[in-house]
Amino acid sequence: MGNTYDTRTKEVTAKIPFPQDLLDKIEEITKRYPAGKQKSALIPVLHLAQKHNDGWLSIPVMDYVADLLQITPIEVYEVATFYTMFNLKPVGKYVLEVCRTGPCCTRGAEKMIEYIEQKTNCKVGGNSADGLFTIKAVECLGACGYAPMLQLGDSFVEFLTEEKVDSLINELKNK
Amino acid sequence: MSKKLLLEHINVPNILGFEAYRSKGGYTSVEKALKTMSPEAIVEEVKKSGLRGRGGAGFPTGMKWSFLAKPEGIPRYLVCNADESEPGTFKDRYLMEKLPHLLVEGMIVSSFALGANTSYIYIRGEYMWIVGILEKAVAEAKANGFLGKNILGSGYDLELYVQPGGGAYICGEETALLESLEGKRGNPRMKPPFPAVKGLWQSPTVVNNVETIAAVPWIVNNTGDEYAKIGIGKSTGTKLISASGNINRPGVYEIDLGLPVDEFLNSDEYCGGIANGKKFKAVVPGGSSVPILPAELFYKTANGESRLMSYESLADGGFATGSMLGSGGFIVYDEDQCVVRNTWNFTRFYNHESCGQCSPCREGTGWMLKVLHKIEHGQGNMEDIDLLWDIQRRIEGNTICPLGDAAAWPVAAAIRHFREEFEWHVKNPAECMVRNYGLKKSTLELSFN
C-alpha cells in the first residue's frame, strides 16, 4: 500500500490506494442506489476513508475518493467541508468530542470541557503535543439525559464525572 | 400507567435479535399487511388512527401518505428520518438501540403501503454504532424472508438500507436530508415541489420520523380506530418523551398523549421532580426550537386550565403563553439556570448549524449571537434587548426552511417571559463578569463557533 507525502512537511497525508477489502466495501455501498446515483455513497465512503486515513481527510484522499465514485474533486470537498464529522486536518490518536449544548450544560458540561482540556493538556479545537488527543466541543449528540457526555470513536461515554474522565484518559494513555 | 405500544417488549431478553422479537409477535403486521390488506387499506387505517408525525411538526401521517404522487413507471421512496439532532431529543436513538426490529418492521409495512421497493433509513453519523445494530436487524429480517424479493410469497419486493449522515443538524429537515442522501451538502430545497412529488432523485418520496414509522405495526395489527382511542382529541396514541435537564430521572418515557404535565414532571414513574431539592424555573417542552415556558405557564394555561402533554394543550395560548410538543425533547431548568446564558447557547447552536443559504438566517443568527454574548457577559445595554427582539422578528418567516424560525422562537420566548433577567444582566455588569458558573477561565474566552 503506497503513501502520499506532503512535499513541504514530508508528512504522510494519504494512505492510498485503499486496500482491497475497503474497495470491496465501497463497491457494495455504491450498489445501494439506482444506476448512475453512486454519488449517494459519498458520505458513507468518506467515513470509511477517514477511519482508514488516521482520522482525517487530506486532499489526496478526497481526490482518490472522487475518482472511485466517478465524481469531480470539488463535489467531494464541498461535502467534506459541510459536515462536522469530517476532519480536514490531522487529528490525535483519540478524538474526544464533548457536547457543549444547553441540556448538557444544565449538568455541568462546560466545567467538564475545561477539566478535559486540563487533563489532556490540549485546548478545544487543538491536538495534544504528544499526538494522543484532539478535543472538540460539539453540538448535541442525542444523549442529553445522560449528560455530561462525550463521543470517542464510534461510542459514547455518558454521565461524565472527573473520576470517569481521569480513568478514561489514563486508560487511553496506557493503551 | 400509560400504555406501551412502542416499548412493550423493551426488556425482553435478546430482543435485539430476530428470534426473541418474533416470539413476541414481531413481524405479524407484515404478514397481515402483505397477505390480507391492500396498500390503500393500510393508508386508510393510518388515517383513521390520527397518527401525527413524531419528528416535530405533528403533520397527520395518513394524509401525508395520501399526497404521494404515483406517476406510472417512476419509483417511489420511503426515507426514515433518523437524523435526530434537535437539542433535548434522544428518543429515536433509544428506540433504534433497543428495538431495531420494530423500526425494520415498520419500514416494511409502510414501504408496502406506499409502493416503495427501495427504502432508506438516514441516521445521524454520530449514531454509528446504531448503524451496525440496524444493519444486523435488516440482515436477519432478510434471512427470514421479510425483506428482499417476493416477500412471504406476496410478489412484493423491498430492499432496505441504512445511510449514515456526516454531522449536520440541518439534515433533519426533510429536503436537506434528501440532498444529503444524494451525496451533497445539506442545503434545504425550495418548496414546492414537495418531496411527495419530487423527492429523492426527483422521484415521489415520503420522509417520516423513526417514531412515526415504529407506530405503524401496532396500527396495522390493532386497527386505526383502536389507536385513536388512546390519547386525547387530535393527539392520538402514545408519544416518546426524552426528558433531560435538572430532574431526578432523566430518560425516555412512553406516555399516553394527554397525560397531565404535573404528573409527567413530578411523579416517580416519569421525571421524578426537580433534582437536588431545587425550585422549578422553566421548561422547554419540545426540543430546543420551541418556546421556553416559565413554571406557572407550564402548569396552567393563561385561562387557568391544567396543562396536558398533548399537541393542543402545550400550544394553548399560542406563543404568547404557550409552547409546542415538538419532538418531545423535554428540557427542565432549575432556579440556578440562567435563561440568558441558555438562550446564548441555543443561538450559538443555530448559528453553527445554519446552512447559510438565506441571509436572514445566516446573518441573523450570527448577529443575535453577538448581542446575546454582549448581554450575557455584562456588556449590554437596554437597547440591545429590543435589538434582539427586532432581529428575531425579521428572521421568522423569511427563510427557505424552518431553521430560521427555530432560531428565532427561543430568543423571542426568552425575552417575552424573562425580560427582567435580560435587564438584570444589563444592570449588573460586574456580577455578570465574576459569576462565571464555576469555570476557571473567563467565559468571555469561550469561543463563538
Ligand SMILES: Cc1cc2nc3c(=O)[nH]c(=O)nc-3n(C[C@H](O)[C@H](O)[C@H](O)COP(=O)(O)O)c2cc1C
Ligand atoms: C431544522 C430542522 C431539523 C429537523 N430535524 C428533524 C429530525 O432530526 N428528525 C425528524 O424526524 N424530523 C426533523 N425535522 C422535521 C422534518 O423536516 C420532517 O418534518 C419530518 O421528518 C417528517 O416526519 P414526520 O411527519 O414523521 O414527523 C426537522 C425539521 C427542521 C426544519
Ligand code: SF4
Ligand atoms: S433557514 Fe437557515 S438553515 Fe434553512 S435554508 Fe435558510 S440558511 Fe439554511
Ligand code: FES
Ligand atoms: S445537549 Fe448534550 S447530548 Fe444533547
